[in-house]
Amino acid sequence: MDAADLKNRFADMKPPRTRVGVLGWIRTNLFGGWLSSILTLLILFVLYKTAVPFLKWALIDGLWTATGAQCKESPGACWSIIVRNIRFIIFGFFPLDQHWRPLAAMLLLFGLLFVSQYRRFWNRRLAWAWGAGLVVMGVLLKGGILGLPAVETEKWSGLPLTLLLSVFGLTAAYPLGVLLALGRQSNMPFIRILSVLYIELIRGVPLISLLFMSSVMFPLFLPEGVVINKILRAQMAIILFTAAYIAEVVRGGLQAMPRGQYEAAEALGLNYYLTMRLVILPQALKIVIPPTVSILISAFKDTSLVVIIALYDVLKTTQARLADPEWMGFSSEAYIFLAVLYFLGCFSMSHFSRRLERDLTHEH
Amino acid sequence: MDQTGDTAPIIRIQGLHKWFGDFHVLQGIDLDVTKGERIVICGPSGSGKSTLIRCINRLEDHQKGSIVVDGIELTTDIKNIEAVRAEVGMVFQHFNLFPHLTILENLALGPIWVRKTPKKEAEEAAMYFLEKVHIAEQAYKYPGQLSGGQQQRVAIARSLCMKPKVMLFDEPTSALDPEMVKEVLEVMIQLAQEGITMLVVTHEMGFAKSVAHRVLFMDFGQVVEQNTPVDFFDHPRHERTKLFLSQILH
Ligand SMILES: Nc1ncnc2c1ncn2[C@@H]1O[C@H](COP(=O)(O)OP(=O)(O)O)[C@@H](O)[C@H]1O
Numbered sequence: 175m176d177a178a179d180l181k182n183r184f185a186d187m188k189p190p191r192t193r194v195g196v197l198g199w200i201r202t203n204l205f206g207g208w209l210s211s212i213l214t215l216l217i218l219f220v221l222y223k224t225a226v227p228f229l230k231w232a233l234i235d236g237l238w239t240a241t242g243a244q245c246k247e248s249p250g251a252c253w254s255i256i257v258r259n260i261r262f263i264i265f266g267f268f269p270l271d272q273h274w275r276p277l278a279a280m281l282l283l284f285g286l287l288f289v290s291q292y293r294r295f296w297n298r299r300l301a302w303a304w305g306a307g308l309v310v311m312g313v314l315l316k317g318g319i320l321g322l323p324a325v326e327t328e329k330w331s332g333l334p335l336t337l338l339l340s341v342f343g344l345t346a347a348y349p350l351g352v353l354l355a356l357g358r359q360s361n362m363p364f365i366r367i368l369s370v371l372y373i374e375l376i377r378g379v380p381l382i383s384l385l386f387m388s389s390v391m392f393p394l395f396l397p398e399g400v401v402i403n404k405i406l407r408a409q410m411a412i413i414l415f416t417a418a419y420i421a422e423v424v425r426g427g428l429q430a431m432p433r434g435q436y437e438a439a440e441a442l443g444l445n446y447y448l449t450m451r452l453v454i455l456p457q458a459l460k461i462v463i464p465p466t467v468s469i470l471i472s473a474f475k476d477t478s479l480v481v482i483i484a485l486y487d488v489l490k491t492t493q494a495r496l497a498d499p500e501w502m503g504f505s506s507e508a509y510i511f512l513a514v515l516y517f518l519g520c521f522s523m524s525h526f527s528r529r530l531e532r533d534l535t536h537e538h
Numbered sequence: 539m540d541q542t543g544d545t546a547p548i549i550r551i552q553g554l555h556k557w558f559g560d561f562h563v564l565q566g567i568d569l570d571v572t573k574g575e576r577i578v579i580c581g582p583s584g585s586g587k588s589t590l591i592r593c594i595n596r597l598e599d600h601q602k603g604s605i606v607v608d609g610i611e612l613t614t615d616i617k618n619i620e621a622v623r624a625e626v627g628m629v630f631q632h633f634n635l636f637p638h639l640t641i642l643e644n645l646a647l648g649p650i651w652v653r654k655t656p657k658k659e660a661e662e663a664a665m666y667f668l669e670k671v672h673i674a675e676q677a678y679k680y681p682g683q684l685s686g687g688q689q690q691r692v693a694i695a696r697s698l699c700m701k702p703k704v705m706l707f708d709e710p711t712s713a714l715d716p717e718m719v720k721e722v723l724e725v726m727i728q729l730a731q732e733g734i735t736m737l738v739v740t741h742e743m744g745f746a747k748s749v750a751h752r753v754l755f756m757d758f759g760q761v762v763e764q765n766t767p768v769d770f771f772d773h774p775r776h777e778r779t780k781l782f783l784s785q786i787l788h
Pocket residue numbers: 558561563581582583584585586587588589590
């Protein structure tokens with residue numbers, strides 16, 4: 175047998191087929207044995223008992239535009255608590271005739287976020303677009319120039335506030351967390367001890383207490399007459415809190431880097447800063463994308479804790495409608511709406527992270 | 539031995555001692571390397587060969603003695619260290635390519651960021667060196683897509699891109715499958731013919747015989763014996779050397 179014969183000996187063989195069609199799949203996977211069959215039937219029964227009544231309540235009997243009084247007569251879900259109050263829920267106390275401004279700002283933000291999920295658009299132009307976009311969003315919300323009436327920040331509420339707190343909180347916390355992780359590995363004892371202290375102190379207290387401190391205690395330390403905006407203070411608390419968690423995750427990534435990578439970079443003559451920026455961090459940060467995104471997702475949800483310092487984020491504006499006598503008692507609908515809203519945010523983040531991981535994978 | 543003349547040595551190591559904690563890993567090394575000289579270092583595992591060449595570009599620090607590379611003394615001064623590292627290329631046993639960068643980017647990184655070469659120029663030079671190690675067609679792949687022998691040739695090209703005055707090799711073929719050793723040795727022999735100064739830790743005695751000016755035998759952190767390859771292999775003087783040679787040549 176020569177080389178060609180040897181190579182082509184089994185050229186016609188195809189991998190064996192294990193599943194045939196939908197029925198075959200159902201048979202092998204759902205009714206593969208008596209235990210599997212019983213479990214399948216049991217789960218179907220539970221689904222029937224729960225999902226069917228829920229769908230009947232939510233969709234078939236659901237009311238979308240009725241008044242509160244009409245809703246109370248009906249057995250179905252009262253989605254009109256959301257539909258009829260949508261402007262207050264989304265925009266809160268922002269002046270009614272100016273709602274287009276936060277709306278435009280949010281659309282701009284979504285547009286930028288959407289484009290940013292594609293690795294191939296990551297270039298200088300996108301960085302400039304973000305810079306310009308942030309200025310435009312700021313002007314839209316704050317006003318006071320270009321003929322836009324000024325809106326005090328006390329009126330910023332609803333979904334724009336939630337997005338403001340989370341988008342800025344997360345984007346500022348991430349680089350701070352990376353710096354802290356590097357600080358914790360530093361050769362300089364002062365920087366290392368400071369980083370460790372910071373991380374351990376912040377991780378040792380709940381976010382709620384940080385928020386309280388930022389709103390109640392922090393102003394006491396300021397010189398008289400200096401007032402720092404309440405939203406900004408909450409924002410700081412969220413950033414400081416999230417950064418400590420990011421730092422620990424990033425530290426894990428740094429520790430996973432083989433010594434050889436540092437040595438190869440140093441042997442080329444790269445200094446510490448370039449070694450980190452060009453060789454170590456790109457790899458270490460990629461390894462820790464999944465746990466990082468978990469932290470970002472929980473930080474996003476935690477922004478709703480600002481209700482305790484009387485900021486009206488979208489959770490609070492929705493709850494506020496429940497206090498209205500007309501809509502009292504429709505809390506299931508309100509919270510389902512919130513759950514869907516938060517789910518969309520969290521799901522987008524995890525979708526983004528999976529795309530990013532795929533784009534950054536080169537091996538094989 | 540045409541190269542060993544009266545010019546100042548490019549590397550001068552005097553009375554070098556190093557400890558890992560209490561462990562005295564280098565015990566009084568003296569070594570002068572002239573420009574264009576090719577030195578092969580061999581010796582049993584754990585004898586301090588890697589540590590010695592890693593001291594030359596300060597991947598390890600030393601506690602006693604001095605190392606001067608191209609007129610720059612290695613001290614704790616980070617500027618000196620970076621200057622020496624830029625002049626000294628290093629090839630590792632496990633290649634240590636940067637897996638997140640393409641082959642071309644791996645090569646151009648040092649010139650662009652350390653030498654401040656314009657990107658286009660650095661990439662042209664990178665392609666030149668890739669051709670030299672016979673691997674230009676892989677320029678846009680990532681290290682993980684290459685075989686071990688190919689990766690090691692890329693690693694050699696990456697060092698060459700910095701136009702180093704000295705090349706250090708730490709067992710460059712000992713992590714390779716047998717059929718890939720040859721392609722890497724061929725590239726190294728080609729470099730030797732171009733007259734670059736080389737310090738090579740290896741047990742490839744064929745390579746030592748054909749390119750080395752001097753072979754050093756190390757044991758217990760000391761240079762036990764050094765000689766021209768012919769005399770080293772045919773007339774070893776020390777019992778340790780004889781024992782070692784009998785072990786690796788059979
Ligand atoms: N970073 C280190 N810390 C402690 N001991 C080390 C370290 N690196 C090497 N050694 C020890 O120093 C000795 C010499 O190591 P090395 O120079 O790598 O030997 P060789 O390359 O000749 O096999 C070995 O006994 C090794 O265990």
